[in-house]
Amino acid sequence: MLEWLQTTHYSEWVRESWGWAFALTIHAFGNATVVGLMFIMGMRLFGFFKTIPYTSLNKLFPFIWVAVLFQFFSGFTLFMSKPPRYVRDGVFDIKFSLVIIGLVLLVYFQKMLKSDAAAWQAEGKVTSKGVRLAAVACIVWAFVIVMGRLTAYLGSLYIA
Numbered sequence: 001m002l003e004w005l006q007t008t009h010y011s012e013w014v015r016e017s018w019g020w021a022f023a024l025t026i027h028a029f030g031n032a033t034v035v036g037l038m039f040i041m042g043m044r045l046f047g048f049f050k051t052i053p054y055t056s057l058n059k060l061f062p063f064i065w066v067a068v069l070f071q072f073f074s075g076f077t078l079f080m081s082k083p084p085r086y087v088r089d090g091v092f093d094i095k096f097s098l099v100i101i102g103l104v105l106l107v108y109f110q111k112m113l114k115s116d117a118a119a120w121q122a123e124g125k126v127t128s129k130g131v132r133l134a135a136v137a138c139i140v141w142a143f144v145i146v147m148g149r150l151t152a153y154l155g156s157l158y159i160a
């Protein structure tokens with residue numbers, strides 16, 4: 001199946017035309033948007049940027065979710081260049097699992113902000129639960145970036 005995917009026109013287009021450069025460019029902007037905005041929200045909960053109201057952080061989610069869609073499209077396109085290698089390496093699997101964990105945390109984080117941000121704003125501080133969730137989400141997304149880089153550069157070292 002994976003070998004077959006590599007023989008499709010789409011896979012050929014990614015390897016031999018402008019597909020690779022196109023997908024990698026979108027992936028880079030997606031990284032900046034998803035992980036960058038997650039970190040801005042995290043830093044606000046850790047006590048930075050005090051002039052930004054907690055409630056206004058909710059406005060960042062539409063940008064994040066649109067960027068997530070672009071990440072899946074561009075990530076799938078990059079993956080199509082050589083599916084057997086990515087699956088054999090193991091690093092891609094770890095990165096993909098972290099993306100799923102990161103997205104689950106993002107859903108919880110969004111729910112929490114929606115229900116609690118107004119109270120945090122009124123009290124002038126975030127609950128420790130909020131800080132903990134933001135910290136875990138930031139750490140997971142940081143590791144997605146690390147494993148993404150390793151998928152690109154170290155993956156081939158795992159081939160026997």
Ligand code: HEM
Pocket residue numbers: 027030031034035068071072074075076078079086092099144145146147148149151152153
């Ligand atoms: C928000 C989610 C994601 C983030 C933050 C992310 C992050 C990254 C990063 C930082 C890289 C290294 C890019 C570079 O070389 O500069 C990368 C590469 C890669 N990503 Fe993602 N990624 C995400 C989602 C996905 C998804 C959903 C897929 C697959 C369906 C995917 C497939 C890949 C592949 C195959 C590579 C390796 C490209 C190569 O060999 O050079 N990514 N990713």
